[in-house]
Amino acid sequence: MPITYDMMKRATAQLYEWSLRKVPDDTLDALRRAREVETNEVARRTLGILLRSAEMAETQDRLVCSDSGVPNYVIGIGTGVPLEGDIKRAVSDGFDELVATTNPPLLKHVTNPLTNERSYRGKEMPLVTWDLIDGVDYADITCQPKALGSGRWAAMEIFTFPTLEMIERYVMECVLKAGSQHCPPVNIGVGIGGTFDYCAKLAARATLRQYGTRNPEPILAAMEERLLAAVNATGFGPMGTGGDTTALGVHVEYAAGHGFTPVAVAFNCWINRRTRARLYGDGRLERIE
């Protein structure tokens, strides 16, 4: 049975609604663990406030943050499932319908970058990264609404044949520049290699990894671990008012390239907004997180 326009429209809108209300479980666990080991009292209390806010949003069906961001999806279509209808249009129609019906209503965050006018619609919205997944009979849909608070601190630089030391120094420079401002404790995604555009995607993809996971490449697994310790040694702390917990995880992804090596760094705020589900041809929407 095919995935239809209606199914995709409903699924993408549903994932957006979920993502605004539910802080992912791995993130809640990481926040709780951080609160146990945090040595700064204000930071410990702040982590407690963040956890309380997350709990209220989840149990009372409320928005965690007033900034619902812009709709941003990664959609992997299984090669084993047929499609029916305008699947791309379904995502934007789904967002239009969500805006018209969701309760409480969302603020207007979609911004025309040429005029700075804000509304619910805009060129190329929602932002979707399409991919294919060989051999499965579902579409894997991730919704990751992005907002200015953490989004504005992402950065990229292109090196030539960098050493690991140069890469790590650049990540730390980005961390210092963001300082107290990206609603820490953050999830840091780093992309290394590929091309300019591909590298940015790698960093974004890295921010979707669950806390506690390590890159299977041993060089990167070790880098993730030491960078996390380095970031937390800066002392910016929860909400940037001081403490041991500036990041809950550093995730690095890489792709082969050609000697000119882009390094991209992206941040998710403490909410770590991310909802993921599998949509099957029989209409089932299996929520993964």
Next chain:
Amino acid sequence: MEEEIRRLRMPLSEGDALSLRAGDMVLLDGEITITAGLPTHHRIVEVAEGRREAPRDLHGGSLFHLGSYSRETEGGGFEVLYMNPTTSTRFNPLMPGLIRHFGLRAVGGKGGLDAACVAALREVGGVYLSFVGGGAPLLSDAIRAVVSVDWNDLVSHYRLVTLRVEELGPLTVGIDAHGNSLYGSLSETAAARMPEIMAGLARARAEAEAEAEGSA
């Protein structure tokens, strides 16, 4: 046991403002004024310069960088469905002038303000309060009444909204009225720690390489 968090009456008195120290946590009761809009700040600058009429008197009051969803009710009033802080630093260029002109006792949002704002707050005896980002349920529950919603031609989060709140917070004093800024000192500390942090990364890299060679 955790220490009781101090409750402060808004608008903040000079004595209360001066009694706070960076790092203190507080709860607010009373009237606050909020907006998340840059165009709104431009309008407030026009008010300060006498080029626009003030929708309400901001002198000695508060101006917090919080966005809110407000809508008209059937009775012709307004309700605010939720509110939450936004990044304050993008208002850095405008805030020193506004803090001085209106003698703002309390400003706030998230992420802090720069050194020029710290100097202005010190001059007028004002503080910067840090709200938790992603605290919408908690912060919105403190709203007791909508006092006014002005500049309704703007998108909701840009409007100038005055609310009556009870037990708003906890908030952290990020910048006090004595020139102390958590943001300034944390940035300086982090920058000063960088050589040590980079040396730690170098040691960890060497260990990882040795381990890889050992297992090869």
